Amino acid sequence: MKVAVVGACASGKSTLVSSLREVGYKARHVAQEHSYVPNMWQRICQPDVLIYLDVNYESIRTRRPHLDFRPEHLAEQNRRLAHARQYCHLYLDTNELNPTQVQDQTLSFLQQFRPE
Numbered sequence: 001m002k003v004a005v006v007g008a009c010a011s012g013k014s015t016l017v018s019s020l021r022e023v024g025y026k027a028r029h030v031a032q033e034h035s036y037v038p039n040m041w042q043r044i045c046q047p048d049v050l051i052y053l054d055v056n057y058e059s060i061r062t063r064r065p066h067l068d069f070r071p072e073h074l075a076e077q078n079r080r081l082a083h084a085r086q087y088c089h090l091y092l093d094t095n096e097l098n099p100t101q102v103q104d105q106t107l108s109f110l111q112q113f114r115p116e
Contacts, residue, residue, distance in 0.1 A: 001115065003027040004045050006084045007053030008077040010063040012094050012102050016053065019103045038083035048115040051106060052088035059095045089113065
């Protein structure tokens, strides 16, 4: 099963993709947050499942305090991610979750998910 993971900076994409690969999924982070092409996530990897990781500005500042990231940057990334958010199979708000919880919720979803 091909899994694409999208989300704003510091939402946990890289960590989740690594953990999914460790257990055998063909997972890929798609840098949709940097693209002006709304459906780049579809064009790049044609995933069976799309996972959207959401994060707020406060969590970004906590997770990446060295990053020069402003609220307007997050707003722009969210705008670029709107299409992916609309079509995602799994939406996870990662603000109150640690990486293990994100992984556990994702694996639970994937074990039950049946591609169309």
